[in-house]
Amino acid sequence: MRIRISHTIGYDYAEPARHITQILRLTPRDHDGQHVMSWRIEPNVDGRLRASQDAHGNIVHSFYADGPISSLVIRIDGLIETIDLAGAVRGGLERVPCEAYHRDTLLTQQDEALRNFADEVTAGAGTPLSQMHALMNAVGDRMKCVEASGRIGVGAAAAFAAREAIAQDIAHVFMACARHLGLPARYVSGYVARSDSLPHGNGAHAWAEVHLDDYGWIGFDCANALCPIDTHVRVAIGLDYADAAPVRGSRQGGEGENLDVRVSAREAEGRSANQ
Amino acid sequence: MLSRTADSLYWVSRYVERAEYLARILDATTRLTNLPTTYGGAGTEWQSAVLTAGCEEAFAKAYAEANERNVCDFLTFNPDNPSSIRNCLAQARSNARAVRTALTSEMWDALNGAWLELQRFEKKRMDREEFARFLDWVKNVSLVFDGSAYRTMLRDDGYWFSRLGVYLERADNTARILDVKYHVLLPADEQVGGSLDYFQWTTVLREVSALTAYHWVYREAVKPILVADLLVLNRRMPRSLAACYENISRFLDALGDAYGRQGPAQRQARKTLANLSNTRIDDVFEHGLHEFIEEFITENNRLGNTIFEQYLQ
Numbered sequence: 001m002r003i004r005i006s007h008t009i010g011y012d013y014a015e016p017a018r019h020i021t022q023i024l025r026l027t028p029r030d031h032d033g034q035h036v037m038s039w040r041i042e043p044n045v046d047g048r049l050r051a052s053q054d055a056h057g058n059i060v061h062s063f064y065a066d067g068p069i070s071s072l073v074i075r076i077d078g079l080i081e082t083i084d085l086a087g088a089v090r091g092g093l094e095r096v097p098c099e100a101y102h103r104d105t106l107l108t109q110q111d112e113a114l115r116n117f118a119d120e121v122t123a124g125a126g127t128p129l130s131q132m133h134a135l136m137n138a139v140g141d142r143m144k145c146v147e148a149s150g151r152i153g154v155g156a157a158a159a160f161a162a163r164e165a166i167a168q169d170i171a172h173v174f175m176a177c178a179r180h181l182g183l184p185a186r187y188v189s190g191y192v193a194r195s196d197s198l199p200h201g202n203g204a205h206a207w208a209e210v211h212l213d214d215y216g217w218i219g220f221d222c223a224n225a226l227c228p229i230d231t232h233v234r235v236a237i238g239l240d241y242a243d244a245a246p247v248r249g250s251r252q253g254g255e256g257e258n259l260d261v262r263v264s265a266r267e268a269e270g271r272s273a274n275q
Numbered sequence: 276m277l278s279r280t281a282d283s284l285y286w287v288s289r290y291v292e293r294a295e296y297l298a299r300i301l302d303a304t305t306r307l308t309n310l311p312t313t314y315g316g317a318g319t320e321w322q323s324a325v326l327t328a329g330c331e332e333a334f335a336k337a338y339a340e341a342n343e344r345n346v347c348d349f350l351t352f353n354p355d356n357p358s359s360i361r362n363c364l365a366q367a368r369s370n371a372r373a374v375r376t377a378l379t380s381e382m383w384d385a386l387n388g389a390w391l392e393l394q395r396f397e398k399k400r401m402d403r404e405e406f407a408r409f410l411d412w413v414k415n416v417s418l419v420f421d422g423s424a425y426r427t428m429l430r431d432d433g434y435w436f437s438r439l440g441v442y443l444e445r446a447d448n449t450a451r452i453l454d455v456k457y458h459v460l461l462p463a464d465e466q467v468g469g470s471l472d473y474f475q476w477t478t479v480l481r482e483v484s485a486l487t488a489y490h491w492v493y494r495e496a497v498k499p500i501l502v503a504d505l506l507v508l509n510r511r512m513p514r515s516l517a518a519c520y521e522n523i524s525r526f527l528d529a530l531g532d533a534y535g536r537q538g539p540a541q542r543q544a545r546k547t548l549a550n551l552s553n554t555r556i557d558d559v560f561e562h563g564l565h566e567f568i569e570e571f572i573t574e575n576n577r578l579g580n581t582i583f584e585q586y587l588q
Contacts, residue, residue, distance in 0.1 A: 029552070029553065030549035030553070031549055032549065035548075037528060083542070
């Protein structure tokens with residue numbers, strides 16, 4: 001599927017900022033399931049935009065601009081060609097051995113309730129793969145996925161107790177359970193193309209990947225109750241949201257920040273039929 | 276566009292690129308054999324030139340010994356060697372004539388002029404100086420042809436097919452240079468990093484006109500791992516495998532968009548490109564440069580076949 005993504009991140013400052021630094025993990029890489037045909041990041045303010053890579057192999061852009069800046073808009077435009085590999089992630093860049101993703105972080109810490117839940121729902125399943133599928137469905141059934149608009153993540157345990165959460169926390173719940181069961185799990189941030197068959201998506205999304213011995217890394221999207229298909233564009237990975245966050249920034253001055261994010265990911269018109 | 280036309284355009288560029296490559300091999304090998312023997316050259320330089328050109332079987336049939344005279348003759352004017360410089364230019368020209376109207380007049384003039392000029396060279400008795408002039412001339416033919424295509428051709432499927440020929444051939448050539456130099460030229464008892472090594476890797480860089488680029492990129496002495504990094508993974512280096520595949524993938528995408536269909540060729544090129552962009556040179560050396568290159572050459576040939584099946588037949 002050919003997916004056109006346009007993502008605008010706009011900031012307005014009541015009091016102009018003197019200096020702005022932004023760390024953007026907003027550039028996807030190629031792997032067997034996706035091919036980046038074009039990708040641009042364009043801030044509307046003069047500044048320095050430098051590309052580098054982080055420890056996970058994500059492409060990271062650092063943006064520095066000196067003020068006074070009263071509004072900043074970063075625009076991302078891209079075109080991606082994807083293939084449905086039923087969740088399998090092959091041919092990607094693996095900087096870190098998979099064992100590293102056993103590690104718990106603040107956002108994926110488990111409590112008693114989570115551990116019991118994980119043991120309970122996977123008790124009947126035989127192989128690790130069917131365990132993960134059972135877990136994905138159970139997490140999807142139990143947790144209500146809500147729109148992110150303005151909400152921030154609270155971490156796996158708190159989200160689990162609340163029974164409703166934004167997509168990133170649902171991924172954290174799943175990762176916390178998988179790590180409790182002894183499997184390496186990681187966080188994926190990305191985009192999901194608008195599709196009638198997917199309840200949650202249409203823009204920025206987050207899901208999780210688990211490493212299974214026989215298969216390698218496999219994605220699990222609990223909010224949509226499926227393994228990522230060709231609607232999913234994988235952008236950045238990490239131990240949790242904080243590691244793979246699309247945007248992190250700091251500024252001097254610029255009180256009264258107002259954030260406006262618009263994302264659209266949809267099937268491109270005039271796409272090529274596969275033969 | 277008729278697939279026959281596409282096929283001819285593709286092969287015209289491929290043959291011109293190959294002729295240039297043969298000239299580069301001969302030029303570099305001549306340099307290498309001119310080194311003082313105290314550097315301990317293995318004396319197999321001409322043999323490895325034949326290997327790099329990928330025609331060892333045909334050569335073994337025609338000649339007993341791989342020395343300067345035999346190899347130069349075989350790779351330049353020998354009519355029995357299907358990929359001698361002479362035959363490459365002849366094939367390029369006959370393919371060009373078949374699709375004369377699909378070429379711009381500049382491209383045709385470059386090829387036709389080269390063919391006439393070649394016969395003058397063929398009749399001459401060449402000393403070393405004249406031979407060096409001949410090799411420079413071959414490189415020039417390729418530059419002129421490539422430049423005319425770049426400057427004058429309409430950007431449509433004809434141009435894209437001709438570019439595919441260039442980059443597939445170039446990727447194959449770069450891979451072969453790396454493979455042969457790594458194995459044949461390094462005698463077993465020579466320490467890696469010795470003086471012989473230094474000259475051989477410098478020669479590799481000269482073969483692809485990358486010695487200056489190397490110093491710009493790495494700013495240190497010539498080391499095998501960095502030479503390989505430059506020629507395999509560095510996209511800024513126009514002859515590197517990654518740069519070739521970036522272009523192949525781009526032109527295949529353009530074809531896919533223009534025809535409204537894409538198929539195995541696009542997928543295969545993207546896969547190789549992803550693989551090249553997600554690999555580090557340390558990993559390549561860990562698993563063996565030879566294995567990596569060999570696999571690459573096989574994949575590259577396979578892509579050539581896929582393109583043939585999808586578009587050219």
